[in-house]
Amino acid sequence: MPQLDNIEEITKKNEEGEEVKEWVTIKNPQFKHLNICMNLIDDDVKEDLQAVLERTTDDFGVTISSNKLTEEVIEEIHQKIRDLHKGNVEILTKQAEEAGEDASTIVEDPHIHLKRLAV
Numbered sequence: 001m002p003q004l005d006n007i008e009e010i011t012k013k014n015e016e017g018e019e020v021k022e023w024v025t026i027k028n029p030q031f032k033h034l035n036i037c038m039n040l041i042d043d044d045v046k047e048d049l050q051a052v053l054e055r056t057t058d059d060f061g062v063t064i065s066s067n068k069l070t071e072e073v074i075e076e077i078h079q080k081i082r083d084l085h086k087g088n089v090e091i092l093t094k095q096a097e098e099a100g101e102d103a104s105t106i107v108e109d110p111h112i113h114l115k116r117l118a119v
Helices: 043-055 071-098 112-116
Strands: 007-013 019-025 033-035 061-063
Touching: 043 061, 043 071, 061 112, 071 112
Parallel strands: 033 061
Antiparallel strands: 007 019
16 A cells, blocks of 8 residues: 655745745644545444544544434534533633733634534
């Protein structure tokens, strides 16, 4: 199986001070999205999926479309995501306030559950 390097385009200034774009290899990549579509996954995955979402940040997402999860389990996981996000926002707000920074830009994302668990 071939191994592919993770790359991304960056913008930097060259020796003449001009902005140039170049592709670089990402040295310490982190997964940002897990696609587990069409894998015959059912409601039994709920606790494991919630555990993954608890251990990852708000910018990590999972796509589970074309599986056998019930609407009830999907809603439970979506609620778990909303609760986790609310806790993250509260922590960030407290940290900003303790550091004397403006916390008004730290707000809850009303669509976080759809971003982190796409169905």
